[in-house]
Amino acid sequence: MCECRTGFIGDGFNCIDIDECSTATNLCDMNSVCTNTNGFYSCECIIGFTGNGTYCGDIDECQLARYNCNRFANCRNVEGGYMCSCIEGYEGDGKICNKIDVCLTKVCPENSTCIEEINDCRCNSGFYYLEGICADFDECANNRNLCKPGSTCINSPGTYECKCDAGYIQNQDECDERLTPRDVEGFLDLKFESGICRIQNSEATRISEGLTPF
Numbered sequence: 001m002c003e004c005r006t007g008f009i010g011d012g013f014n015c016i017d018i019d020e021c022s023t024a025t026n027l028c029d030m031n032s033v034c035t036n037t038n039g040f041y042s043c044e045c046i047i048g049f050t051g052n053g054t055y056c057g058d059i060d061e062c063q064l065a066r067y068n069c070n071r072f073a074n075c076r077n078v079e080g081g082y083m084c085s086c087i088e089g090y091e092g093d094g095k096i097c098n099k100i101d102v103c104l105t106k107v108c109p110e111n112s113t114c115i116e117e118i119n120d121c122r123c124n125s126g127f128y129y130l131e132g133i134c135a136d137f138d139e140c141a142n143n144r145n146l147c148k149p150g151s152t153c154i155n156s157p158g159t160y161e162c163k164c165d166a167g168y169i170q171n172q173d174e175c176d177e178r179l180t181p182r183d184v185e186g187f188l189d190l191k192f193e194s195g196i197c198r199i200q201n202s203e204a205t206r207i208s209e210g211l212t213p214f
């Protein structure tokens with residue numbers, strides 16, 4: 001009495017190989033490829049899975065850094081593979097991510113500018129955001145000491161200026177007291193004090209050299 005060996009079928013005289021792959025008798029994991037061999041079969045995990053063939057588990061490509069996403073994309077592990085998705089502010093398939101240039105089409109409110117880095121509008125210098133518009137910042141009202149003595153702060157859209165008061169004259173960024181010939185005649189020592197050219201009511205000294213009173 002002859003009997004076919006395991007993996008073969010027949011009457012013992014004629015034995016043919018069983019194709020385990022085409023029958024349900026194989027133990028291959030559903031995520032593997034079954035290959036029939038003479039008398040047996042083998043299982044090999046498909047791409048994206050790892051194991052001995054009878055067990056195939058998903059490979060976490062993101063965790064293992066075995067992914068190929070754009071540097072502006074996030075990796076997300078999925079069964080049998082992984083997915084790349086561009087981060088906010090970028091568009092593409094995850095392998096290629098291009099910065100979305102919002103500023104190219106964005107219309108900013110008056111006195112504001114679209115900033116590429118943030119893809120949004122920001123009020124220009126000297127303006128501040130107020131209920132959907134960019135309003136002028138009143139530097140003068142906000143800081144009473146903004147201008148030096150002898151000048152008055154004048155607010156204007158986006159800026160301000162220190163305007164010399166009557167009787168004062170611009171000297172670089174300060175306002176000096178404008179002297180009249182009468183002032184100069186009796187007193188006579190001029191001295192800078194707190195940014196202003198002041199008359200020192202001292203002895204009848206002559207005007208210090210180098211100072212022009214007009």
Ligand SMILES: [Ca+2]
Nearest residue numbers: 059078080081
């Ligand atoms: Ca995976």
Ligand SMILES: [Ca+2]
Nearest residue numbers: 137156158159
């Ligand atoms: Ca202003």
